[in-house]
Amino acid sequence: xxxxxxxxxxxxxxxxxxxxxxxxxxxxxxxxxxxxxxxxxxxxxxxxxxxxxxxxxxxxxxxxxxxxxxxxxxxxxxxxxxxxxxxxxxxxxxxxxxxxxxxxxxxxxxxxxxxxx
Amino acid sequence: xxxxxxxxxxxxxxxxxxxxxxxxxxxxxxxxxxxxxxxxxxxxxxxxxxxxxxxxxxxxxxxxxxxxxxxxxxxxxxxxxxxxxxxxxxxxxxxxxxxxxxxxxxxxxxxxx
Numbered sequence: 158x159x160x161x162x163x164x165x166x167x168x169x170x171x172x173x174x175x176x177x178x179x180x181x182x183x184x185x186x187x188x189x190x191x192x193x194x195x196x197x198x199x200x201x202x203x204x205x206x207x208x209x210x211x212x213x214x215x216x217x218x219x220x221x222x223x224x225x226x227x228x229x230x231x232x233x234x235x236x237x238x239x240x241x242x243x244x245x246x247x248x249x250x251x252x253x254x255x256x257x258x259x260x261x262x263x264x265x266x267x268x269x270x271x272x273x274x
Numbered sequence: 275x276x277x278x279x280x281x282x283x284x285x286x287x288x289x290x291x292x293x294x295x296x297x298x299x300x301x302x303x304x305x306x307x308x309x310x311x312x313x314x315x316x317x318x319x320x321x322x323x324x325x326x327x328x329x330x331x332x333x334x335x336x337x338x339x340x341x342x343x344x345x346x347x348x349x350x351x352x353x354x355x356x357x358x359x360x361x362x363x364x365x366x367x368x369x370x371x372x373x374x375x376x377x378x379x380x381x382x383x384x385x386x387x
Contacts, residue, residue: 189374200278200364201317201378208374247316251374261307261330262366262376264316 159184161250163265170238170272178233178268180248189251190231191262192222194244201247207231218242238272245269276301278367278379286385287355295350295382299367305329306348307376308340311362323348352384360386 160183170176182188189208193201205216212224222233231248246269249262279298287293299306305324309317319332323342342348346367352359362383366376 191375193378198383200280200380201366203375203377206375249316261319261322261332262309262317263319266316 159250159263161248161263161265163246163248163268165268166266167269167271170270172240172272172274173237176235176238176242176270176272178246178248178270180231180233180265182229182231182248182250184250188231189260190222190224191249191251192216192220192231192233193247193249195247195267196244204233204246238270240272240274243270243272278303278365278377280363280365280379280382282382283380284383284385286387288387289355289357291355291386292351292353293355293384295352295363295365295384296347297350297365297367297379298347299365300369300377303367303369303377304346305368305370306342306346307366307368308348308350309364309366310334311364311381313361317364320350355386357386360384 162181191206192204195201204220205214207214207224215221220235224231245267247267248265251260251262278300281296307322308320311317320334321331322329326342337353339351362381364381365379368376
């Protein structure tokens with residue numbers, strides 16, 4: 158069964174410092190991987206995805222993620238954190254359904270990012 | 275361009291009642307998925323609709339049902355509500371091309387008393 162793990166419930170970082178939010182996955186075949194962010198009482202906002210190609214994926218708001226097949230990881234990173242980045246972050250893997258526009262997302266439990274001034 | 279919209283924003287029901295939640299996908303999107311997010315948890319997949327048919331279903335009981343209309347909008351119905359159905363219900367849509375990204379609406383907060 159496909160699954161996603163986010164080993165940290167919370168990550169604390171000072172503003173201006175680099176941040177990393179960890180994600181590991183377990184899938185059969187090549188994965189489709191996603192990061193979403195959720196602000197309080199809001200829906201999920203898409204940040205970035207890995208489908209194929211370059212292992213370093215760039216997304217919205219200066220975020221990027223590195224796909225590592227050997228370690229089955231897809232960690233979210235940002236070189237310089239902002240207080241406004243404080244939110245709940247979800248990693249997800251997409252089940253490859255058929256037709257190709259179907260397929261559920263399987264989410265991790267989420268990691269709360271706290272950026273302090 | 276309006277994103278995914280959901281109504282209502284909040285809803286309070288009592289046990290045993292029935293509820294209908296609504297979702298309008300982004301313009302040009304034809305696939306709608308529904309997720310349940312309990313407090314402190316990641317979203318859990320309920321089902322997905324494409325071409326007005328349920329294409330995939332998660333591990334939810336038959337009390338959860340849905341529908342997709344010709345204009346691609348969708349409804350989620352929950353019968354015989356239980357306290358454990360209290361959650362944020364999220365709708366996501368995806369386009370016929372670039373099919374891999376699902377875009378989420380703001381959600382409907384359902385409270386069952």
